[in-house]
Amino acid sequence: MAIDLHRFANPARFLRITSAIFPWAAIVTVLLLAVGLYLALFVSPEDYQQGQTVRIMFVHVPAAWMAMSIYIMMAISSATGLIWKHPVADLSAKAAAPIGACFTFLALVTGSLWGQPMWGTYWVWDARLTSMLILFFLYLGYMGIWGSFDDQSKAARAAAILVLIGAINVPIIKFSVDWWNTLHQPASVATMDGPKIHSSILTPLLVMSLAYTSLFLTIFIIRVKAEILGRRLRILRLANLEE
Amino acid sequence: MDKFISLIARDIRLAVRQGSAFTMTLSFFVVAVTLYPLGVGPELNILTRIGPGVLWVGALLSCLLTLDRIFQADFEDGSLDQLMLGSLPVEFMALAKIIAHWLTSVVPLILITPILAVSLNMPADGIWAMMLALLVGSPVLSLIGAIGAGLTVGMKRGGVLLSLLVLPLYIPVLIFGVAAVEAAIAVLPMGPHILLLAGMSLGALVICPVAAAAALRLAVE
Amino acid sequence: MDKFISLIARDIRLAVRQGSAFTMTLSFFVVAVTLYPLGVGPELNILTRIGPGVLWVGALLSCLLTLDRIFQADFEDGSLDQLMLGSLPVEFMALAKIIAHWLTSVVPLILITPILAVSLNMPADGIWAMMLALLVGSPVLSLIGAIGAGLTVGMKRGGVLLSLLVLPLYIPVLIFGVAAVEAAIAVLPMGPHILLLAGMSLGALVICPVAAAAALRLAVE
Amino acid sequence: MSTLNEFLDMGGYGAFVWPAYGVSAIILASLIVLSVRHLRMIERELKPIEQDRKSRRRKKTLTGDTV
Amino acid sequence: MSLTAVNLRCIRQDRVIFTDLGFSLKAGEILWVQGKNGAGKSSLLRMIAGLLKPASGEIQWQGTSVTEDPDGYQNQFQYIGHQEALKPVLSARENLQFWADYSGNRDVSAALTQFELEKIADSPVGIMSAGQKKRTNLARLISSPAPLWILDEPVSSLDTHYINLFKQQLEKHVAVGGMALLATHQDLNLAGSRKLDLDTVKASS
Amino acid sequence: MSLTAVNLRCIRQDRVIFTDLGFSLKAGEILWVQGKNGAGKSSLLRMIAGLLKPASGEIQWQGTSVTEDPDGYQNQFQYIGHQEALKPVLSARENLQFWADYSGNRDVSAALTQFELEKIADSPVGIMSAGQKKRTNLARLISSPAPLWILDEPVSSLDTHYINLFKQQLEKHVAVGGMALLATHQDLNLAGSRKLDLDTVKASS
Numbered sequence A: 001m002a003i004d005l006h007r008f009a010n011p012a013r014f015l016r017i018t019s020a021i022f023p024w025a026a027i028v029t030v031l032l033l034a035v036g037l038y039l040a041l042f043v044s045p046e047d048y049q050q051g052q053t054v055r056i057m058f059v060h061v062p063a064a065w066m067a068m069s070i071y072i073m074m075a076i077s078s079a080t081g082l083i084w085k086h087p088v089a090d091l092s093a094k095a096a097a098p099i100g101a102c103f104t105f106l107a108l109v110t111g112s113l114w115g116q117p118m119w120g121t122y123w124v125w126d127a128r129l130t131s132m133l134i135l136f137f138l139y140l141g142y143m144g145i146w147g148s149f150d151d152q153s154k155a156a157r158a159a160a161i162l163v164l165i166g167a168i169n170v171p172i173i174k175f176s177v178d179w180w181n182t183l184h185q186p187a188s189v190a191t192m193d194g195p196k197i198h199s200s201i202l203t204p205l206l207v208m209s210l211a212y213t214s215l216f217l218t219i220f221i222i223r224v225k226a227e228i229l230g231r232r233l234r235i236l237r238l239a240n241l242e243e
Numbered sequence B, C: 001m002d003k004f005i006s007l008i009a010r011d012i013r014l015a016v017r018q019g020s021a022f023t024m025t026l027s028f029f030v031v032a033v034t035l036y037p038l039g040v041g042p043e044l045n046i047l048t049r050i051g052p053g054v055l056w057v058g059a060l061l062s063c064l065l066t067l068d069r070i071f072q073a074d075f076e077d078g079s080l081d082q083l084m085l086g087s088l089p090v091e092f093m094a095l096a097k098i099i100a101h102w103l104t105s106v107v108p109l110i111l112i113t114p115i116l117a118v119s120l121n122m123p124a125d126g127i128w129a130m131m132l133a134l135l136v137g138s139p140v141l142s143l144i145g146a147i148g149a150g151l152t153v154g155m156k157r158g159g160v161l162l163s164l165l166v167l168p169l170y171i172p173v174l175i176f177g178v179a180a181v182e183a184a185i186a187v188l189p190m191g192p193h194i195l196l197l198a199g200m201s202l203g204a205l206v207i208c209p210v211a212a213a214a215a216l217r218l219a220v221e
Numbered sequence D: 001m002s003t004l005n006e007f008l009d010m011g012g013y014g015a016f017v018w019p020a021y022g023v024s025a026i027i028l029a030s031l032i033v034l035s036v037r038h039l040r041m042i043e044r045e046l047k048p049i050e051q052d053r054k055s056r057r058r059k060k061t062l063t064g065d066t067v
Numbered sequence E, F: 001m002s003l004t005a006v007n008l009r010c011i012r013q014d015r016v017i018f019t020d021l022g023f024s025l026k027a028g029e030i031l032w033v034q035g036k037n038g039a040g041k042s043s044l045l046r047m048i049a050g051l052l053k054p055a056s057g058e059i060q061w062q063g064t065s066v067t068e069d070p071d072g073y074q075n076q077f078q079y080i081g082h083q084e085a086l087k088p089v090l091s092a093r094e095n096l097q098f099w100a101d102y103s104g105n106r107d108v109s110a111a112l113t114q115f116e117l118e119k120i121a122d123s124p125v126g127i128m129s130a131g132q133k134k135r136t137n138l139a140r141l142i143s144s145p146a147p148l149w150i151l152d153e154p155v156s157s158l159d160t161h162y163i164n165l166f167k168q169q170l171e172k173h174v175a176v177g178g179m180a181l182l183a184t185h186q187d188l189n190l191a192g193s194r195k196l197d198l199d200t201v202k203a204s205s
């Protein structure tokens, strides 16, 4: 069973690297969040048409962006896991999923909270919102698969297949506003011809996005570590049983 | 009696350990409910109008999909044999498992209902009525379901048959459950409907464990 | 190629011999659809309004319940191993079984839709649109469903997971399927929606067998 | 004081803005807490097993046979 | 203390598995049920355990039919089928503890030691090998004791060491006046065990 | 014609079942895979059949790795698992006919006669006894012939007469230059069969 641990040789290195990054990630997160929230709540002016509700944007949009980018990240690492059979790739996708699900949920909730004042309802069944909801379900299904296999390496491959199929959904989310006429705002920041909104709003938005990103990194490191150690724990338990 | 309790406790613990059980039922409920607005389109007044029906049918269907959990696992690993041989009468054994199922599979649905109700923009008092009606009526779902589960346990692909057996029996609950909520929304007294649901629950509580036990005796042969 | 055909023929023959398969799916469809009128009450205008949605959702759910037929039986009796070892590429093997599933489980639904549609008093042209939309869109249900079925084959209680995996991916079909019918009812052109459905079917036809094959490869390990 | 009220009022939209921030805070905070607790739990379970292995390996090397 | 089976007949899916089968078992005796696959060993054991109703004939405990006073028979036996009635997500200890509670007993540690399970008692059953599962299941015989043991394939997937361990337990049990009915494919050559060969029974019928 | 396995390792649910397992099999040879339950017999056979990917090591047909040219290995072997791949609602003949079509062969009547199935060939498999099912499944070896036979528990639930019948078929097969890899619990004492004991393999690792 000494053999088994070889598969986790590089995880050991991986763990060293991540735990080196970890404190910095944590600090950066705190700082960015402080600055971002200050800008968002106190500095940025109220929007001429949306009034104070525009402040919801600073938690809504970054969450939405994270939701999508985390999914893409999962798709990529799952693909690598499938092709190069690297356990850490699968485990990192697994570790990212709950975080992505949370951000998706936040995008949905904050969005609805924004919808009530802006559209007069918490929810409409338009393309953007629906496809976002589907993304949420995809996250749930992904976690469901991991939960349902007792053979971890099988679970990894099964989950990878699902993520890759579901990846079709991301571009739909992104461009739904352009393809179908929806209530929802069209892209105004991440567009071909640069941002279209005033810096007084753009700056806090970007700061918050960075804050969310580094927050993701922080939590991600914790979870990956947990996953790797958990897998190791499993193997050692089995090894003890063998004797 | 403490055997009764220990059985319930064990089933709950199993559900908690497996974890995925909860989340998956909930997510199916959410998905199934969200399908309708997608189907019938976004107009709010329509949604309000069909809201109660959609939620109840959603609850029915998700409960349906969890029914096989009541006995199937225990049947497959032979635990059911042991449970039947224990000194606890089979009827009470079945009842214990039904209660555990209700607590682990149905109650979560009730708890998440408000959120879905909002997204179907149901008025506040409607939401309360919905939860009350579910609370009083849903035990029938587990109880009747247990009979179907007992009859189909051990069948290779009993799923469709199970739903055929059970769904028709669910219809009364559906009708009065919806009636109660709509009464509340229309600010009419919903007492009678609730009482009817309670009555059904009590009736089922008496009959179903016996029937389920009989079904189980066949199943283990 | 003749292997491809012989596999489809064999699955169809099995479905015919078992018989009950058809009837049960159909009856579930009927029950599921009739639950709604019960849920939302008999007003005709409402029914007409929600008719297409209810029918589509009913079709989705009944198709969902039949998905485990695609691979489960063959997995349990070891036939799947043999099918994978045959000289027919696994992707085509999967495709053959998907086609068989569509013919045996989905087409019957399409055929009885008119009756149900009438009972939901849907106008005549709406009914035709409904059948056309189903005909063009339903292959996606079998195709996507096969991926879920492949991923959950051999799981003890994969049912809920299966639905959780598959239903979200069904949503686009649902949306455009309903849109087509409503367009037809509102005497608007339904061409674009139908085309979109056809497009989805083609896309799924390319992707799904490959994904399903991948899923099966790890299922038989 | 009034400024604080104004601030909390968010031009009449406080009922939407603050929940938005509140939910975000709660969800993310609890996500962190849960993740950390999960990690701690695993580390706790892993520690004894690791030490057990180490000691055994030492014994084995003493008796000169290899893993 | 005695168990008697009179003219039992077993019909499965309209096929007669065995008929006119009778035997009796007294305190301190072991009856070894033999027969090739499908001969009806498991079916017979399930009948004795009361899980399967005989198509005809009756089973008597202390001379009175068990259908007449079930409660007298209740708790007099411990049935161990060829599946392990264990939950993968619970540890061996938790599993045994539940069954002990359920049959009104308390202490399981003794059972764990007797089947050499202490080391792995707290790891989930799900990751155990077939043999370890089997032993955990057999430990129920100790943690919820009963005069009559009904054992279906008790030693399948046990290696020789544990087979002997099990034999000791079994002999101890009968030595103190217990009795056992077991179906195995392999011969355990137990001291003072009688044989019941279902193939011959079938032939004779 | 030769099959070679080099340093195969099998990992199931993070548990190493066996490792560094190697053997080679030439025309006219039989390899008998032994080991107690859970030793990995079925797993090994599934690996050789290509259903289960080895965690490491490789399988070679005619000296070239089967992962490099799968098509060369394709159709060179016939795998018979311990489940019968038969549909209860179809008759024995129909079942065999389908598998023959599927593997590009035609005639099944020869196979039916060889395993003495003509009498029951047209009754649905569902009502057959375990042994009859097993024989119908084995008949696939004749109706879709292949040089390498991979057999998992081929004789379980066969009685002596049919075990001998099967042995004749097997010996005929190797006599004409076929080869076979079989896992059974009971010793068939076949002429010129080599042994591979998985328990020892595991121990040695």
Ligand code: HEM
Pocket (backbone or CB within 6 Å): A057, A060, A061, A064, A065, A107, A108, A109, A110, A111, A112, A114, A115, A116, A118, A119, A128, A129, A132, A133, A173, A174, A184, A185, A186, A187, A188, A189, A190
């Ligand atoms: C539950 C409801 C909502 C959901 C699921 C949702 C989802 C999203 C998503 C996925 C994005 C990222 C789009 C991209 O990166 O291109 C986004 C961005 C955005 N959302 Fe929402 N949204 C919702 C409600 C709202 C509401 C009510 C408003 C305002 C009235 C709003 C305003 C915006 C704005 C301004 C952006 C930034 C667009 C850009 O600059 O790229 N959203 N939303």
Ligand SMILES: Nc1ncnc2c1ncn2[C@@H]1O[C@H](COP(=O)(O)OP(=O)(O)OP(=O)(O)O)[C@@H](O)[C@H]1O
Pocket (backbone or CB within 6 Å): B221, E012, E013, E017, E035, E036, E037, E038, E039, E040, E041, E042, E043, E044, F129, F130
């Ligand atoms: N649940 C069941 N329903 C219908 N028939 C059954 C059932 N279980 C077993 N049978 C049939 O009853 C007969 C006897 O089965 P049984 O399991 O008692 O044999 P056995 O002697 O235990 O075989 P084995 O040695 O494989 O354990 C078999 O022909 C089998 O097909």
Ligand SMILES: Nc1ncnc2c1ncn2[C@@H]1O[C@H](COP(=O)(O)OP(=O)(O)OP(=O)(O)O)[C@@H](O)[C@H]1O
Pocket (backbone or CB within 6 Å): A151, C221, E129, E130, F012, F013, F017, F035, F036, F037, F038, F039, F040, F041, F042, F043, F044
């Ligand atoms: N599908 C599977 N997934 C995960 N683990 C499995 C699977 N099948 C078997 N195993 C495990 O792999 C190990 C070897 O199983 P295998 O069936 O190869 O043993 P075997 O030698 O065939 O046993 P038997 O004599 O009972 O046939 C066992 O410990 C088993 O728990």
Ligand SMILES: [Mg+2]
Pocket (backbone or CB within 6 Å): E041, E042, E043, E082, E152
């Ligand atoms: Mg048996």
Ligand SMILES: [Mg+2]
Pocket (backbone or CB within 6 Å): F041, F042, F043, F082, F152
């Ligand atoms: Mg085997």
